[in-house]
Amino acid sequence: MRLLKPLTLTLLTTSTLFAQTTMCFKENHNSMSTIENTKLDGGECKSIYTVKEMKKNGWNVDDIKITTTNKGKYNFIYIFKNSKSSSNFINVNSNLTSEELEAKIIKKLEAKKEQERKEQEIKRKIDLKEKGQKIYTKKCQTCHGSKGEIEAYNSSKKLNSLSLEEIQDAVARYTNSHEYGNGNQFIMRPYAASVNNNELEAIYQYLNSINK
Template identity: 40%
Template structure:
């Protein structure tokens, strides 16, 4: 009997690559997990007008979810995918084999975006928003302190210490716009306690006794703000 051995060095394998659309949407600071799927999401194809349920109705499927906690709320990142069977790319690949094989079809999902990079970008955006919110809150607090300090300073201090704290009151005191917060606070406290005397303590003591620690900070913030503004204006000139 003659044995016929057929050695086929190559065969053609056809890959049918079903292209898939991918988009990433997110929601920041959402408190109720029970309502998240009906809440409008930001970013991607959601654009603040579509919820998870809306995306599902349009044929999208949830491919991945990332949830991060923040105080009493959560941040959500959804990755949606929708296969498009109409788009196919035929790829021929040469593969060494021992025997002839029948061409096979393998479905490979191709993402049109880098999910990891997009997720990182969204997380960076959320972190940047957080920093901006903190900075804004600090600015608002600083502004409130400055306005409160302005009212107190103009009513109680300006007549002796000058418009910007640049005058040595009665020729004895220091220029209070040059004091740091610690020295400023200690001076008021010592005037209040009667342990500080630069020659005019009897004038300053009645005002010091009426000032709370917060009042002292507010006046300091106000003086600092107007003197910094003055320096900026002089620098521009």
């Protein structure tokens, strides 16, 4: 395996006139010693084939770029060449320079990371909503209503009208101040002391989802 700092591509010659190039990658891999047996993403690898399997399919490794992450893992970019036809290739007879090819890969990796970030945030909110439903039903619903629409004891604001920051601030005041609560603080204080900010965010996400 070659470790190259810059990504370099062999120039087109008469003997490689019909050669095709595909780019595969693997992010955040733990070990350099296991990469050749790891399924690669992108290009003709399609998250199905390893380096060894690509070689069996007639592809040759033309170049490799390896970088390290700030967590001590490795990002790999493989350039494969094959003289056979392929459904998802980049013809080396294009006008793209090696720098442009590398930029395309980096752009694709960045787009993939952004999509993963969005999916993780969506999953986080779904998990919080489910957690918030359980907490709200158990601790809040009796006084504040099924959707946070009741002004409990005619002294509190409707929970479904508050921002997360306002909910967190109110709970902190109930917990730390003996005067906050319009005379009903003795009712709310035990509940306020039993939830943390993460649970309050879960309650907020739940209320936000059912009050749209």
